Amino acid sequence: MTVEAQTSAAPTNDAAREALAAILRVLVPVILALIAGGVILLILGKDPLAYYGYVARRGLFTWGGLQETFTRMSPLLLIAAGLIVAFRAGIWNLGGDGQFLLAAVVTSALAPVLIAFLPKGLTLILCMIVAIAVAALWSVIPAILKARYGVNEIITSLMMSFLGVSFANVLVKLFFRDPTTTVPQTVTLPVEDRLPRLFDSTIHGGVLIALAVVVLVHLMMTRTAFGLKLQVVGANPAAAIHAGLNVARLTIATFAISAGLIGLGGAVEILGVWGTVRADWNPAFGLLVVPLVFLARFNGYAVIGFVFFFSALMIGGESAARRVGVPQHYVLVLVALLLIFLAVVEYLDHQRRKRTGA
Amino acid sequence: MQALLTEAFLTALIFGAVTAGVPLLLAGLGEQISEKAGVLNIGIEGMMLFGAYTGFVAAYYSGSFWLGFLFGGIGGMAVAAIVVLLCIRFGLNQIVIGIGVTLGFEGLTALLHFVQFSRTYPRLDQAPVWALPGLDQIPILGKALFSHSPIVYLAVLLVIGLGWLFRATYIGLNLESAGAKPAALDAAGVSVTATRAGAVLATGFLAGLGGAYMANVGAGLFVPFMTGGAGFIGIVLAMLARGNPIWVLMGAALFGISLAMTTALQVAGINIPTxxxxxxxxxxxxxxxxxxxxxxxxxxxxxxxxxxxxx
Structure with a gap:
């Protein structure tokens, strides 16, 4: 029966069915997660339809909310770009929070100083370059330990992350503190000196940088020799050595690129939105983006869609916390449910293919 | 600086180190069991947090600390059951599911706490203390080391117990081969799935117990996100310990002392950021x-x- 179907079906028909299956693999988990999340809301005595309606309205269907959603996308996209490079190369860079925060602090310390004697454009670009360098530097120890001695990078990057978050706080409190404020924070970069806004909106230009970076990273990983080398290392390190690749050097390069992009995310968030870093500020985007990158199967284009969806959820959820009385942490539950359902659907799909022998 | 050297201060410092270190010890020992069996249990942070929540709620409504600890362990095991189903039964990626579980239970416990207690943080009474007769009379160290919640002694006994289990029993051998060469274990007629599932459930119980200790004894209350990376530190301890529970104990002590120093320095009025x-x-x-x-x-x-x- 299956053999017959395979031979008789026209190729276009097959392609269409494959596309439909791919869409279903994403859509079914999303719907299941929303339903399961709704059941949790019901148990907690909240009206799920009212909540989802409010989140969608606030995050997507009002101009103000939509602008916030786009603004939130830039750090998340840059972190996602960094994670895609690392994960495709088979390296678990889970140190995103420390890399992001250190880059943000250094940016916020540097920008107000530079702006005094440099033109605005140059200041912004210099800040971003320094932020990338700082974050990349923070990944050097895990990178070398992994490359030279094979020490598990999950642990070392996590440790460096904790270390980086505390160190960022130390920098704010002891070294870069604005003496004129009571709460410890860095000197604020004036609004007119931040990243330019797009047209008449509150969205800053960082979104364009982030979108360009994600596309470039995707092309780099899929269309260049360097990207292919990284993928080989990720798929099979032993084979990569046999193929004559310098795995140690590629590992260190991967870590540096990954951390650098995450650091760029920190710089853009400061130069575009905040202009300063307060002590103990830590948005903890690092681990949040990991599930999104997996949902997108390390595909740069798909990640843009997921990050958009998630940003809207975050913005709507933050507002719903005040208005509907569901804490914004509910968004975390939703992401976890989505991840689990996606994994299960993928597993069932895999089993089905194995049975049909496809 | 004088304040640092008084007897009472030292006692408080060591006492604080034990209180801060025991959850890490339990998490580290739990993670060690999983890692031996070949499961990298990144979801342990979620297990601790859910254990802290269920443990606190059980103790709060029943008034019994023993029930609190029991339900803390069961809560951790419930989270572990999800990991068993997805990662061991279905073979899904352990790191992804682990991060998902951690994020999910961070959110869920915060949500449940908000629905039950809104923005209040009710406290429990002082947790019961077993002073070991005789030993607790030693100057400085006595009150610091031998006047604690029974869970503390249990955790230390566990170090010895697990050391023996790993070294001298079939269970230890099975765990080790499930992590080193699962096919060999399978060929010997022992189920890899069951061995690993048991290991992860044990991890969940210990992590949940550690979380419950953190909430009920350490803090006396439950705050969302209260574990603050303790589970991740547990993973680190297990990895550094290279399969030996004694080293988990050493590592937990090191982390406990540093954590206790944070509060101690503030008490002593030394003005550096924590x-x-x-x-x-x-x-x-x-x-x-x-x-x-x-x-x-x-x-x-x-x-x-x-x-x-x-x-």
């Missing part, structure tokens, strides 16, 4: 890793799902 002290244990672990990098050993099959017949 972040500096918080960096110490992590900096120390990184230093140890850099120096002893080539000696760190992990089970070969760690993180890999076992599918019978796969190469």
């Amino acid at each position: 972040d500096v002290v918080q960096m110490l244990p992590f900096a120390m672990v990184m230093l140890v890793l850099v120096i002893f990098a080539r000696h760190s050993v992990l089970p070969p099959a760690l993180g890999l799902p076992y599918v019978r017949g796969d190469r």
Whole structure:
């Protein structure tokens, strides 16, 4: 029966069915997660339809909310770009929070100083370059330990992350503190000196940088020799050595690129939105983006869609916390449910293919 | 500086180190069991947090600390059951599911706490203390080490018990082969799935117990996100310990002292940001890793799902 179907079906028909299956693999988990999340809301005595309606309205269907959603996308996209490079190369860079925060602090310390004697454009670009360098530097120890001695990078990057978050706080409190404020924070970069806004909106230009970076990273990983080398290392390190690749050097390069992009995310968030870093500020985007990158199967284009969806959820959820009385942490539950359902659907799909022998 | 050297201060410091270290010890021992069996249990943070929540709620409504600890362990096990189903039964990626579980239970516990208590944080009474007769009379150390919640002694006994279990029993051998060469275990007629499932459930119980201790004894209340990376520190302890529970104990002590120093320095009125002290244990672990990098050993099959017949 299956053999017959395979031979008789026209190729276009097959392609269409494959596309439909791919869409279903994403859509079914999303719907299941929303339903399961709704059941949790019901148990907690909240009206799920009212909540989802409010989140969608606030995050997507009002101009103000939509602008916030786009603004939130830039750090998340840059972190996602960094994670895609690392994960495709088979390296678990889970140190995103420390890399992001250190880059943000250094940016916020540097920008107000530079702006005094440099033109605005140059200041912004210099800040971003320094932020990338700082974050990349923070990944050097895990990178070398992994490359030279094979020490598990999950642990070392996590440790460096904790270390980086505390160190960022130390920098704010002891070294870069604005003496004129009571709460410890860095000197604020004036609004007119931040990243330019797009047209008449509150969205800053960082979104364009982030979108360009994600596309470039995707092309780099899929269309260049360097990207292919990284993928080989990720798929099979032993084979990569046999193929004559310098795995140690590629590992260190991967870590540096990954951390650098995450650091760029920190710089853009400061130069575009905040202009300063307060002590103990830590948005903890690092681990949040990991599930999104997996949902997108390390595909740069798909990640843009997921990050958009998630940003809207975050913005709507933050507002719903005040208005509907569901804490914004509910968004975390939703992401976890989505991840689990996606994994299960993928597993069932895999089993089905194995049975049909496809 | 004088305040640092008084007897009462030292006692408080060591007492605080034990209180801060025991949840890490329990988490580290739990993680060690999982890692031995070849499961990298990143979801342990979620297990601790859910254990802290269920443990607190059980103790709060029943008034019994014993029930609190029991339900803390059961709560951790419930989270572990999800990991068993997805990662061991279905063979899904352990790191992804682990992060998902951690995020999900961070959100869920915060949500449940908000629905029940809104923005209030009710306190429990003082947790019961077993003073070990005789030993607690030793100056400075007596009150600091031998006048604690029974869970503390249990955790230390567990170090010895697990050391024996790993070294001298079939269970230890099975765990070890599930992590080193699962196919060999399978060929010997022992179910890899069951061995690993048991290991992860044990991890969940210990992590949940650690969380419950943190909430009910350490803090006396439940705050969302209260574990604050303790589970991740547990993973680090297990990895550095190279399969030996004694080293988990040493590591937990090191972290406990650094955490206790944070509060102690504030009490002593020394004006440096707590972040500096918080960096110490992590900096120390990184230093140890850099120096002893080539000696760190992990089970070969760690993180890999076992599918019978796969190469």
